[in-house]
Amino acid sequence: MWHRRQRKSRASTLVPSPSTPLILSPSAPLILSLSKDERSLRMYLSKDERSLRMYVSKDEPGARGSTGSPRAASGVVISVAALLIATAPGAQQLSPSADAAFSSFFLARTAREAAAASDRIVASEVGFDEAFLRLRQGRVYPRDVARGVVQESYRSETGEYFYTLDVPESYDPARKYQVRVQLHGGVGRMEANTPPRPGSNIRLPGVEQIYVMPYAWRDAPWWTGRQVDNLRAILDLVKRTYNVDENRVVVSGVSDGGTGAYYTAMRETTPFASFLPLNGFILVLKNETSEADGDLFPNNLLNKPLFIVNGGRDPMYPTSVVDPYVEHLKSDGVDLVYRPQPTAAHDTSWWPEIKDSFERFVADHPRVPLPDALSWESGPPNIPSRAHWMVIDRLGAGRPDEPPLPDVNRMPTPPVLDFGIRESGTRINRVVKGSNAEQIGLRSGDVVLTINNQPAFPGTDVADLLRGYPSGRPLLFTVTRGRESVRLAGRYAPTVLPGESDAMFPRQRESGRIDLIRTGNRVDARSRGVAAFTLLLSPDQFDLNRAVTVVVNGRTVFDGIVQRDTRTLLKWAARDNDRTMLFAAELQIALPQ
Numbered sequence: 001m002w003h004r005r006q007r008k009s010r011a012s013t014l015v016p017s018p019s020t021p022l023i024l025s026p027s028a029p030l031i032l033s034l035s036k037d038e039r040s041l042r043m044y045l046s047k048d049e050r051s052l053r054m055y056v057s058k059d060e061p062g063a064r065g066s067t068g069s070p071r072a073a074s075g076v077v078i079s080v081a082a083l084l085i086a087t088a089p090g091a092q093q094l095s096p097s098a099d100a101a102f103s104s105f106f107l108a109r110t111a112r113e114a115a116a117a118s119d120r121i122v123a124s125e126v127g128f129d130e131a132f133l134r135l136r137q138g139r140v141y142p143r144d145v146a147r148g149v150v151q152e153s154y155r156s157e158t159g160e161y162f163y164t165l166d167v168p169e170s171y172d173p174a175r176k177y178q179v180r181v182q183l184h185g186g187v188g189r190m191e192a193n194t195p196p197r198p199g200s201n202i203r204l205p206g207v208e209q210i211y212v213m214p215y216a217w218r219d220a221p222w223w224t225g226r227q228v229d230n231l232r233a234i235l236d237l238v239k240r241t242y243n244v245d246e247n248r249v250v251v252s253g254v255s256d257g258g259t260g261a262y263y264t265a266m267r268e269t270t271p272f273a274s275f276l277p278l279n280g281f282i283l284v285l286k287n288e289t290s291e292a293d294g295d296l297f298p299n300n301l302l303n304k305p306l307f308i309v310n311g312g313r314d315p316m317y318p319t320s321v322v323d324p325y326v327e328h329l330k331s332d333g334v335d336l337v338y339r340p341q342p343t344a345a346h347d348t349s350w351w352p353e354i355k356d357s358f359e360r361f362v363a364d365h366p367r368v369p370l371p372d373a374l375s376w377e378s379g380p381p382n383i384p385s386r387a388h389w390m391v392i393d394r395l396g397a398g399r400p401d402e403p404p405l406p407d408v409n410r411m412p413t414p415p416v417l418d419f420g421i422r423e424s425g426t427r428i429n430r431v432v433k434g435s436n437a438e439q440i441g442l443r444s445g446d447v448v449l450t451i452n453n454q455p456a457f458p459g460t461d462v463a464d465l466l467r468g469y470p471s472g473r474p475l476l477f478t479v480t481r482g483r484e485s486v487r488l489a490g491r492y493a494p495t496v497l498p499g500e501s502d503a504m505f506p507r508q509r510e511s512g513r514i515d516l517i518r519t520g521n522r523v524d525a526r527s528r529g530v531a532a533f534t535l536l537l538s539p540d541q542f543d544l545n546r547a548v549t550v551v552v553n554g555r556t557v558f559d560g561i562v563q564r565d566t567r568t569l570l571k572w573a574a575r576d577n578d579r580t581m582l583f584a585a586e587l588q589i590a591l592p593q
Contacts, residue, residue, distance in 0.1 A: 187221045
């Protein structure tokens with residue numbers, strides 16, 4: 001809101017309130033944006049993109065900006081002389097129809113309603129710069145909203161979905177709030193999609209924030225596309241009601257909810273800052289009984305940090321089972337913090353000790369809405385598939401010269417100790433030439449009776465009996481050779497064979513992947529199995545007054561100027577409902593096959 005003050009000198013000034021950014025009334029063509037810390041004020045003329053920037057010291061009372069205007073207690077005072085710039089020929093007037101269309105856009109309860117309002121905004125012939133600034137400013141959030149524990153639901157084409165919110169009683173619509181999406185466990189025990197019990201609250205208490213608690217059940221566990229859509233819809237509804245910090249939305253979960261956090265990270269990275277699986281296990285998703293939707297791509301975990309907790313005495317997913325997979329993810333570049341709890345069972349008794357480090361991790365890892373590096377893989381039926389400003393549109397056979405890409409899905413197996421025998425039970429079928437077994441004197445056809453005077457019972461593999469035996473220690477065999485009993489002695493010195501790689505998750509169908517890095521206005525990408533993709537270009541990331549260059553697998557596939565487009569801006573703003581991630585253009589790339 002702008003207030004007009006009169007001074008004795010009759011000089012009229014405008015004083016903005018501290019909210020950010022601000023837009024003048026439709027009768028004035030000037031758009032102003034005040035930074036959150038009140039240090040800078042930008043004034044834009046939308047048609048020719050001229051701008052005036054004024055800096056004000058926040059710490060010094062009465063400090064003067066570059067124009068010499070004193071800083072008022074409630075904002076920045078700008079003389080009318082500065083505002084006269086706005087009367088330059090060609091400056092765009094804000095039309096009443098645009099105001100009404102933007103009002104409908106911000107009042108929309110769904111992305112579909114917002115898209116319909118977008119058409120009316122475009123029809124009002126609003127300029128790109130004005131639309132961009134209005135979207136960056138966002139809606140005005142009401143004060144009269146539900147607080148405390150709130151039971152909610154919504155309907156979609158697949159039915160009704162229930163969820164619980166826990167909103168701080170002190171909620172203030174003037175500030176942005178962190179959001180934790182908390183996924184519950186025990187999915188298999190919930191037979192039907194029913195409303196939660198009144199007052200039920202399954203959150204782990206932490207810092208002041210908005211808690212979102214969706215619900216899953218046996219036929220719609222967290223590892224289905226149905227629940228990915230559910231999380232997306234719930235978050236959109238919350239963002240249309242409460243002032244959410246778009247760059248501080250995290251997904252956590254316990255037990256099945258922790259496993260669901262892994263799944264969500266591999267399927268839906270864009271809206272979330274980090275993923276925090278607690279007492280979950282990523283390999284649960286490999287079990288046929290879990291019936292996880294679609295192929296899974298651990299490579300997608302490279303995009304966001306993880307905070308993982310598991311218990312050493314957990315009867316379901318003990319650290320002894322989980323550790324190798326966590327270590328593999330970490331060694332392959334996944335940014336993670338692992339906090340194993342050696343004495344913990346399948347519970348959250350450790351939460352009081354972990355809570356502070358958990359919340360510190362969340363605070364230290366805000367989302368980067370427009371990351372300079374992305375790696376994303378997907379396959380049918382989830383095409384198109386998006387990660388922030390990159391969308392895989394269509395898969396293809398690719399070219400023979402596509403570079404090999406390192407794959408987090410390939411997990412090396414431990415090294416193998418090869419004694420040199422190929423046996424069936426205790427019978428030696430073959431002895432490898434030059435092996436440790438041959439040096440000791442074992443032969444094909446021998447039947448092992450004892451090893452170090454301990455019986456080797458029929459049906460037991462000799463390799464199993466030697467597993468864990470220290471290299472260099474003496475070995476004594478008693479074998480039956482023909483009709484004779486033969487004793488053989490030597491030292492255990494097996495050959496160490498490197499482990500092979502094994503897939504964490506099998507592939508049922510072909511997939512496509514793109515790794516990209518942005519440097520200035522240049523994008524370098526490596527692709528495999530992708531026929532077409534789209535880059536969403538933001539003025540916050542690219543200088544759209546200069547040429548954009550895209551190089552894929554060493555070949556330049558685009559080099560030119562990309563035009564800003566208001567319709568594209570509104571299309572993605574309606575979908576994303578995100579003030580920090582606005583796109584001016586779609587750059588569609590088709591790759592030769």
